[in-house]
Amino acid sequence: MAEIDGNSLRDVGKTRPVLEHITNKWSILILTVLCTKPSRFNEIRRRLDGITHKALADALKRLERNGLVNREVLNTAPIGVEYSLTPLAQTLQQPFVALYDWALEHGPSLERAQEEYDRTHTDEIA
Numbered sequence: 001m002a003e004i005d006g007n008s009l010r011d012v013g014k015t016r017p018v019l020e021h022i023t024n025k026w027s028i029l030i031l032t033v034l035c036t037k038p039s040r041f042n043e044i045r046r047r048l049d050g051i052t053h054k055a056l057a058d059a060l061k062r063l064e065r066n067g068l069v070n071r072e073v074l075n076t077a078p079i080g081v082e083y084s085l086t087p088l089a090q091t092l093q094q095p096f097v098a099l100y101d102w103a104l105e106h107g108p109s110l111e112r113a114q115e116e117y118d119r120t121h122t123d124e125i126a
Contacts, residue, residue, distance in 0.1 A: 021062065021066050022066075022068070022092065024059070024062075025055075026048065026051055026055060026056070026059040027059055027062070027063060027068075028096060028099065029048055029051075030044060030048065030056070030059055030060065030063065030069075031063070031068065031069075031085065031089055031092060031096055032096050032097070032100050033047050033048065034069065034083060034084060034085045034089070035085065035093045035096060035097065038072075038082050038083060038084035038085075039082065039083060039084075040080055040081065040082050040083070041056065041057075041060070041081060041083070044056060044060075044083065060083060063089075067086055067088050067089075068085070068086055068088060068089035068092075069083050069084070069085065069086065069089065070083065070084045070085070070086050071083055072084070
């Protein structure tokens with residue numbers, strides 16, 4: 001992993017657009033779902049509790065446009081569509097799994113920190 005120092009931050013302008021494409025609200029979760037296996041639209045939607053049909057469709061189109069998701073039309077009745085990771089997206093699998101595991105492990109700590117902050121800053125919240 002590259003060290004981040006004050007000098008390397010001069011490249012932040014180059015990384016921001018890339019990071020915006022892969023770290024928006026649903027992209028990481030969709031790519032994490034597809035890390036396990038190719039999936040159809042409704043299967044992805046079921047696994048991502050809370051995502052709307054439109055949000056999923058838009059996110060999948062963005063991910064396909066960015067070269068991260070393959071969309072394959074299946075010759076079934078009715079016609080189905082299956083989504084899978086591209087080789088480029090597979091290079092994100094290890095960081096996304098690490099981020100997912102980190103969120104599971106440290107989510108309770110974040111919640112406690114938020115509760116503590118809210119308790120000590122109640123006058124600022126209103």
